[in-house]
Amino acid sequence: xxxxxxxxxxxxxxxxxxxxxxxxxxxxxxxxxxxxxxxxxxxxxxxxxxxxxxxxxxxxxxxxxxxxxxxxxxxxxxxxxxxxxxxxxxxxxxxxxxxxxxxxxxxxxxxxxxxxxxxxxxxxxxxxxxxxxxxxxxxxxxxxxxxxxxxxxxxxxxxxxxxxxxxxxxxxxxxxxxxxxxxxxxxxxxxxxxxxx
Amino acid sequence: xxxxxxxxxxxxxxxxxxxxxxxxxxxxxxxxxxxxxxxxxxxxxxxxxxxxxxxxxxxxxxxxxxxxxxxxxxxxxxxxxxxxxxxxxxxxxxxxxxxxxxxxxxxxxxxxxxxxxxxxxxxxxxxxxxxxxxxxxxxxxxxxxxxxxxxxxxxxxxxxxxxxxxxxxxxxxxxxxxxxxxxxxxxxxxxxxxxxxxxxxxxxxxxxxxxxxxxxxxxxxxxxxxxxxxxxxxxxxxxxxxxxxxxxxxxxxxxxxxxxxxxxxxxxxxxxxxxxxxxxxxxxxxxxxxxxxxxxxxxxxxxxxxxxxxxxxxxxxxxxxxxxxxxxxxxxxxxxxxxxxxxxxxxxxxxxxxxxxxxxxxxxxxxxx
Numbered sequence: 001x002x003x004x005x006x007x008x009x010x011x012x013x014x015x016x017x018x019x020x021x022x023x024x025x026x027x028x029x030x031x032x033x034x035x036x037x038x039x040x041x042x043x044x045x046x047x048x049x050x051x052x053x054x055x056x057x058x059x060x061x062x063x064x065x066x067x068x069x070x071x072x073x074x075x076x077x078x079x080x081x082x083x084x085x086x087x088x089x090x091x092x093x094x095x096x097x098x099x100x101x102x103x104x105x106x107x108x109x110x111x112x113x114x115x116x117x118x119x120x121x122x123x124x125x126x127x128x129x130x131x132x133x134x135x136x137x138x139x140x141x142x143x144x145x146x147x148x149x150x151x152x153x154x155x156x157x158x159x160x161x162x163x164x165x166x167x168x169x170x171x172x173x174x175x176x177x178x179x180x181x182x183x184x185x186x187x188x189x190x191x192x193x194x195x196x197x
Numbered sequence: 198x199x200x201x202x203x204x205x206x207x208x209x210x211x212x213x214x215x216x217x218x219x220x221x222x223x224x225x226x227x228x229x230x231x232x233x234x235x236x237x238x239x240x241x242x243x244x245x246x247x248x249x250x251x252x253x254x255x256x257x258x259x260x261x262x263x264x265x266x267x268x269x270x271x272x273x274x275x276x277x278x279x280x281x282x283x284x285x286x287x288x289x290x291x292x293x294x295x296x297x298x299x300x301x302x303x304x305x306x307x308x309x310x311x312x313x314x315x316x317x318x319x320x321x322x323x324x325x326x327x328x329x330x331x332x333x334x335x336x337x338x339x340x341x342x343x344x345x346x347x348x349x350x351x352x353x354x355x356x357x358x359x360x361x362x363x364x365x366x367x368x369x370x371x372x373x374x375x376x377x378x379x380x381x382x383x384x385x386x387x388x389x390x391x392x393x394x395x396x397x398x399x400x401x402x403x404x405x406x407x408x409x410x411x412x413x414x415x416x417x418x419x420x421x422x423x424x425x426x427x428x429x430x431x432x433x434x435x436x437x438x439x440x441x442x443x444x445x446x447x448x449x450x451x452x453x454x455x456x457x458x459x460x461x462x463x464x465x466x467x468x469x470x471x472x473x474x475x476x477x478x479x480x481x482x483x484x485x486x487x488x489x490x491x492x493x494x495x496x497x498x499x500x501x502x503x504x505x506x507x508x509x510x511x512x513x514x515x516x517x518x519x520x521x522x523x524x525x526x527x528x529x530x531x532x533x534x535x536x537x538x539x540x541x542x543x544x545x546x547x548x549x550x551x552x553x554x555x556x557x558x559x560x561x562x563x564x565x566x
Binding site: 071072083 | 291295297298510512
């Protein structure tokens with residue numbers, strides 16, 4: 001963990017397949033679908049990696065008061081630009097690390113409630129996506145919009161690389177998808193189309 | 198219990214009818230009641246009839262409302278170190294601009310000897326409240342002095358009569374009030390308007406005045422005879438105000454108002470105001486303003502209209518004050534984080550820091566499993 005690590009929020013509940021966290025953030029800081037995140041493992045030095053697959057804005061009693069009241073523009077902008085928004089973020093676990101190597105597998109133990117979850121920096125994203133073994137974990141996850149999530153994560157991973165390497169990275173990822181989804185041509189076509197978008 | 202409550206409501210309604218009857222009956226007796234009201238510490242009438250109703254005045258297309266509120270962490274002798282924190286939240290809302298309001302939170306950590314003691318007394322309780330009140334008003338002064346020619350209203354949460362405990366030496370009390378009044382002066386010089394918004398006010402100064410009026414202004418009789426309206430809050434009497442309308446102006450009978458504010462040109466006046474839209478149940482607030490606002494129709498209309506406009510955003514309470522309170526609020530997580538930061542700073546500086554045994558065991562036993 002470095003001093004520049006961006007905290008996303010604290011873990012609300014967790015299992016080895018994934019976890020949810022709650023936080024209050026300003027609108028521009030809402031974590032994005034498909035982002036890579038990391039939680040500390042229960043043993044020092046361990047990390048659990050995940051992909052954000054759902055971000056929901058929670059009920060806010062103060063905002064509720066203005067629903068249907070046609071609030072002035074100043075209030076709308078105040079609520080959007082100045083107030084922290086309570087959100088819940090859901091994460092699919094896709095890997096774990098011991099400080100030296102990263103493996104694309106489910107963690108042996110989930111993170112603990114109230115643990116911090118951090119946004120992965122570009123270097124971590126590049127390291128994590130040097131291999132594509134996590135594709136299977138995403139494609140087989142039933143509770144998530146798997147194809148959308150995989151495409152979004154690959155766009156994030158491409159953006160974390162120098163511009164000259166992005167196209168090559170996406171072509172490699174596409175080849176791996178062709179190998180994994182050979183028996184599902186329609187689904188594969190849709191996913192590849194999403195990657196190109 | 199239900200029957201008792203019903204009987205109580207019936208008695209309350211009878212008293213309310215009596216109070217409103219007296220308000221009408223003695224509406225024009227204000228001038229004669231001014232002197233006895235001062236003596237009896239009842240609401241002091243102005244030149245306006247007691248039962249006058251002022252409808253909602255027009256407001257400018259563009260105007261600014263600035264609100265400030267504060268919260269504090271009291272010094273804790275059981276903590277790792279002795280310190281206090283004052284947090285001032287403020288919102289500057291520019292009506293008609295379409296802009297996002299300016300939200301701000303400012304913190305002041307007090308930890309030096311000068312911060313923690315004042316004339317030998319520890320700065321906590323009322324002394325800390327006063328520092329917070331001065332901080333709130335200072336923030337409003339900053340806004341008023343920077344808003345330029347746009348009509349600006351500075352809103353304080355609660356009364357603008359500073360509460361200073363009587364156990365302070367007279368000179369020290371006077372200095373506190375003087376510092377507050379100096380800030381009111383700066384707002385006055387900026388051309389802005391200032392007022393205090395009191396939500397669900399519990400005062401019974403007007404009902405005290407009505408009791409006095411019913412006794413012909415005889416203060417001796419008024420003090421000897423029980424006031425039948427004693428438990429009736431003023432706001433109940435004014436619940437007949439139409440939406441957006443205000444009551445007559447009165448002068449606050451508080452001793453400190455008469456002794457300090459009046460002498461320096463800030464004599465606190467007040468009126469009651471129904472802030473809701475047409476068709477809603479009345480919500481009566483009290484608005485306090487200094488004399489230089491009360492005696493200037495344009496300024497008085499501005500604060501009247503602006504307070505209603507602000508309250509109607511939420512329905513019943515000024516939006517800017519609600520947000521200032523939110524911005525000032527110190528959550529339990531923030532308190533804990535500050536405690537950790539203070540403890541870390543002490544360790545780095547080589548200062549031994551431990552909570553008292555009492556605090557230590559409270560933390561252990563309340564942690565749970």
